[in-house]
Amino acid sequence: MGRLVLNQLSRSFKDVKAVDGISLEVQDGDFLVLLGPSGCGKTTLLRMIAGLLEPTSGTLELDGADITTAPSRRRDLAMVFQSYALYPHLSVAKNLAFPLTIRGMPRKDIAARVAQVAEMVEIGHLLDRKPKELSGGQRQRVAVARALVREPKAFLMDEPLSNLDAKLRTATRQELAALHRRLGATFIYVTHDQVEAMTMATRIALLKDGRLEQYGTPAELYDAPASVFAAGFMGSPAMNLMDARLASSNGSVTVMAPQLEAVLWPGATPERDVVLGIRPEHLVLHAAGSVAAAPTTGAALRGTVELTENLGREQLIHCRVGEHRLTATCPREQRWEEGAAVVLSAPASRLHLFDRESGRRLEWLEETAGLPLSTHQNLPA
Numbered sequence: 001m002g003r004l005v006l007n008q009l010s011r012s013f014k015d016v017k018a019v020d021g022i023s024l025e026v027q028d029g030d031f032l033v034l035l036g037p038s039g040c041g042k043t044t045l046l047r048m049i050a051g052l053l054e055p056t057s058g059t060l061e062l063d064g065a066d067i068t069t070a071p072s073r074r075r076d077l078a079m080v081f082q083s084y085a086l087y088p089h090l091s092v093a094k095n096l097a098f099p100l101t102i103r104g105m106p107r108k109d110i111a112a113r114v115a116q117v118a119e120m121v122e123i124g125h126l127l128d129r130k131p132k133e134l135s136g137g138q139r140q141r142v143a144v145a146r147a148l149v150r151e152p153k154a155f156l157m158d159e160p161l162s163n164l165d166a167k168l169r170t171a172t173r174q175e176l177a178a179l180h181r182r183l184g185a186t187f188i189y190v191t192h193d194q195v196e197a198m199t200m201a202t203r204i205a206l207l208k209d210g211r212l213e214q215y216g217t218p219a220e221l222y223d224a225p226a227s228v229f230a231a232g233f234m235g236s237p238a239m240n241l242m243d244a245r246l247a248s249s250n251g252s253v254t255v256m257a258p259q260l261e262a263v264l265w266p267g268a269t270p271e272r273d274v275v276l277g278i279r280p281e282h283l284v285l286h287a288a289g290s291v292a293a294a295p296t297t298g299a300a301l302r303g304t305v306e307l308t309e310n311l312g313r314e315q316l317i318h319c320r321v322g323e324h325r326l327t328a329t330c331p332r333e334q335r336w337e338e339g340a341a342v343v344l345s346a347p348a349s350r351l352h353l354f355d356r357e358s359g360r361r362l363e364w365l366e367e368t369a370g371l372p373l374s375t376h377q378n379l380p381a
């Protein structure tokens with residue numbers, strides 16, 4: 001079991017609120033990624049969970065027991081350090097045996113446990129090797145195995161892939177995700193890399209300035225970002241964001257900005273300032289003049305091609321639209337000359353709207369089309 005409940009957990013350092021009232025539940029078997037930019041409080045939060053740092057306020061529960069002030073060694077949580085934390089002069093088998101030896105476990109029990117764990121993590125064939133004779137991914141597995149021998153309720157990891165090169169990172173990421181599935185254990189993993197979060201997490205806690213910006217599955221964060229910050233943080237190339245105004249026009253709810261017209265649905269709405277978001281993969285390029293300037297539904301943006309970038313599999317087309325620069329992804333077969341006048345279109349269902357003042361997502365349901373848009377409720381105040 002490894003069900004963890006954080007309740008209004010906070011930690012300050014003098015006047016810096018490193019973690020500010022975070023509440024969330026981690027279910028047994030979840031792969032939780034704590035994600036956010038540098039300084040947002042990820043490591044501070046992980047260290048409080050590990051028992052290496054005391055919270056200023058709030059509580060922490062593990063499988064129903066309050067562990068807020070429990071010392072680290074009593075928490076049944078294993079911190080998995082980066083690969084260099086393995087003892088270089090000891091074989092893999094001795095590295096695994098070490099935590100059990102210092103606990104005074106009888107030798108034959110140690111041997112049995114090491115063999116059992118080595119089989120679970122598929123490193124049985126590596127037991128006689130020294131860490132320097134292993135690949136990065138294998139070292140990572142040994143580090144997890146060494147934590148596993150103690151039968152922890154959850155594994156905690158702080159940027160474990162940060163010192164690996166790009167290729168090894170990808171391979172090790174896949175290994176970790178597979179290992180998590182095989183073990184079915186709870187993983188809590190810190191990273192600022194949204195690709196790691198998207199590919200490995202079952203749940204992502206996106207942090208900003210010590211607060212929880214959004215908590216959900218990778219698909220939820222990508223498909224329905226709760227704020228302008230979440231929209232800009234998830235996805236590469238990033239979501240296009242531009243200031244616009246929600247208004248009613250000719251019996252329809254529309255979004256207006258210079259060089260932009262977007263029709264959402266028939267009806268009327270109170271006017272408000274919004275931020276419009278469109279992911280690059282949802283923009284389709286047309287030669288200006290080849291499509292109607294005003295769409296019946298969806299968005300149309302008039303602009304000029306500024307730069308094209310060949311990514312190998314596809315290309316990025318950067319366009320100037322009024323004062324904004326928008327990016328669209330498109331197949332490489334399409335030829336777009338720099339300076340060409342274009343219309344970028346996107347269906348209404350692919351448009352994200354955020355309240356300009358609060359930065360929060362505006363939600364609507366198809367069946368309430370025509371009613372005023374309301375602010376997304378899932379975001380903590």
Ligand SMILES: Nc1ncnc2c1ncn2[C@@H]1O[C@H](COP(=O)(O)OP(=O)(O)OP(=O)(O)O)[C@@H](O)[C@H]1O
Pocket residue numbers: 013016017018036037038039040041042043044045192
């Ligand atoms: N021991 C400390 N003393 C004072 N301030 C601290 C201490 N530890 C962290 N902080 C501050 O708390 C905030 C959160 O730091 P933390 O290390 O948790 O962020 P992070 O999201 O893990 O960043 P990074 O990705 O750069 O590691 C930062 O403003 C940091 O400067």
